Amino acid sequence: MNSHCMSLQMERAVRSCSRWFCCFCSISTGVFGSIDVLCNRVVLLLLLRLSTVALWFQVSYAQQPGGVVVGYYQNNGLCNADVEGIVTGIVSQATQADPTMPAGLLRLMFHDCWVEGCDGSILLDPSASNPNPEKTANPSATLRGFNVIDQAKSALEAVCPQTVSCADIVALAARDAVTGLNSGGLELDMPTGRLDGLVSSAAEATALIVSPQSTAQQLIQQFEQRGFSQDEMITLSGAHTIGQAHCNQVIGRLYNFPGSANGVDPTLDPTYAAQLQAQCPANNPDPSSGVDLDPITPFVMDNNYYRNGVSNRAVLASDTAIFQNFQTQFTSNLNSNDEPLWEQEFGDALVHLASLDLKSGNNGEIRVNCRMLNASNK
Numbered sequence: 001m002n003s004h005c006m007s008l009q010m011e012r013a014v015r016s017c018s019r020w021f022c023c024f025c026s027i028s029t030g031v032f033g034s035i036d037v038l039c040n041r042v043v044l045l046l047l048l049r050l051s052t053v054a055l056w057f058q059v060s061y062a063q064q065p066g067g068v069v070v071g072y073y074q075n076n077g078l079c080n081a082d083v084e085g086i087v088t089g090i091v092s093q094a095t096q097a098d099p100t101m102p103a104g105l106l107r108l109m110f111h112d113c114w115v116e117g118c119d120g121s122i123l124l125d126p127s128a129s130n131p132n133p134e135k136t137a138n139p140s141a142t143l144r145g146f147n148v149i150d151q152a153k154s155a156l157e158a159v160c161p162q163t164v165s166c167a168d169i170v171a172l173a174a175r176d177a178v179t180g181l182n183s184g185g186l187e188l189d190m191p192t193g194r195l196d197g198l199v200s201s202a203a204e205a206t207a208l209i210v211s212p213q214s215t216a217q218q219l220i221q222q223f224e225q226r227g228f229s230q231d232e233m234i235t236l237s238g239a240h241t242i243g244q245a246h247c248n249q250v251i252g253r254l255y256n257f258p259g260s261a262n263g264v265d266p267t268l269d270p271t272y273a274a275q276l277q278a279q280c281p282a283n284n285p286d287p288s289s290g291v292d293l294d295p296i297t298p299f300v301m302d303n304n305y306y307r308n309g310v311s312n313r314a315v316l317a318s319d320t321a322i323f324q325n326f327q328t329q330f331t332s333n334l335n336s337n338d339e340p341l342w343e344q345e346f347g348d349a350l351v352h353l354a355s356l357d358l359k360s361g362n363n364g365e366i367r368v369n370c371r372m373l374n375a376s377n378k
């Protein structure tokens with residue numbers, strides 16, 4: 001059995017365990033409620049650790065030849081400059097100028113990797129040969145950070161021409177986005193060695209980017225189809241501890257919500273719903289206005305997304321779904337109580353996300369300009 005199969009089997013075990021271990025603990029601890037809770041927690045922690053080992057297998061698998069490794073450019077003698085450090089410097093400058101930029105860069109990597117894999121396909125501008133790249137799709141409308149990627153690319157082209165892929169810059173910028181903020185114990189090394197893709201389709205982005213109206217079951221399925229466990233999906237959703245959602249993403253929960261007497265989604269805390277209504281008025285809200293996904297610490301990579309969620313204060317309907325559904329509730333509750341555990345899991349899951357469906361051989365290139373294919377640049 002190869003390591004990939006082993007990790008999948010372990011993950012399946014963890015997923016089914018999260019349904020049966022509550023019964024196991026209830027039976028084995030009998031009527032002592034507090035022991036029951038403690039037992040559930042210990043068993044779940046053990047299972048999550050096993051899931052981390054499974055992820056390690058997955059990451060190792062991705063680092064086979066043709067995959068990605070930490071320090072790819074230096075280790076292979078391709079660029080003697082400090083590639084990672086150059087990207088960090090540019091991201092840090094951009095964050096000083098606009099403290100909301102890390103959130104934009106983190107989301108940019110999610111959208112890049114989710115469609116066509118991590119290959120910089122989200123960066124391509126419309127062109128005569130491809131008038132509708134991913135960037136022009138509806139779910140891409142509010143993506144940010146393209147200029148930051150351009151700046152990092154120019155800086156890298158100056159020291160090592162046509163060497164560092166745009167896809168790697170997106171991944172390194174996402175790493176800097178999360179570790180450069182006040183991120184507590186969140187640490188991660190981002191492997192490099194990706195190629196830039198040749199394909200970019202708005203239709204594909206529209207079909208694949210996960211809807212904020214998704215149910216928990218739909219989220220589980222869509223992440224599972226891309227090789228992510230249920231726990232990884234819940235862990236990655238913690239990215240919504242920084243950044244903003246525009247009012248159009250939340251307005252449907254605040255006014256004329258179907259079946260609600262006062263028009264407000266009953267799964268929202270009423271005081272919080274009133275705050276959101278003040279920020280997003282019913283009539284002609286400013287299309288550029290938005291609300292913090294974590295109103296308590298919007299610039300800190302902490303577990304407040306989960307703390308808010310368990311108190312019915314999640315902005316997006318899809319986020320609320322994770323806290324309401326029996327299958328996903330336990331891990332989201334656990335993350336709300338255990339920040340170091342979530343940080344560890346988030347770093348691992350982000351590296352897994354950054355290894356998705358990498359291009360190789362003739363399917364990729366190192367672009368000179370991140371916004372256009374080399375063939376269009378001649």
Ligand code: HEM
Binds near residue numbers: 102210237
């Ligand atoms: C689980 C499925 C997900 C759904 C349905 C979802 C949906 C959304 C939506 C609708 C927004 C607001 C966009 C806007 O109004 O401009 C948003 C923002 C954001 N998302 Fe997600 N997302 C998901 C997963 C992720 C993942 C996996 C990451 C990163 C690892 C991520 C990172 C972010 C960030 C950082 C923001 C704030 C962006 C900003 O301030 O510009 N999301 N997401």
